[in-house]
Amino acid sequence: MDILKVRDRVIFNPEKLKKVSLFDTENFFCDVYCFEPGQSQKVHSHDGSDKVYYVLEGRGKVTVGSEEKEMGPDEITIAPSGEDHGVVNHTQDKLVMLVFMAPKP
Secondary structure: OOOOOHHOOOOOOOOOOOEEEEOOOOOOOEEEEEEEOOOEEEEEEEOOOOOEEEEOOOOEEEEEEEEEEEOOOOOOOEEEOOOOOEOOOOOOOOEEEEEEEEOOO
């Protein structure tokens, strides 16, 4: 059984959003997304896969469908299959999120 300390896996890249894989199976993935201020994940969609965003630290604007809302620590949301989704770190602080997706596209 793998047990990981999530905060030990947090890595930032000054050039672009850093995605760090925690678990990756045939059916599922769990990543840590690390955003420097101003970095983003462009709005996109996945048919047949649901994605969950959970904020560990910082604040970010999350788009799901036609809505964009600010999320902060200990808040979670889901982007159902086929819905547009994306994230923007619009603050001057770092943003760290856990991201889960199943089934894996």
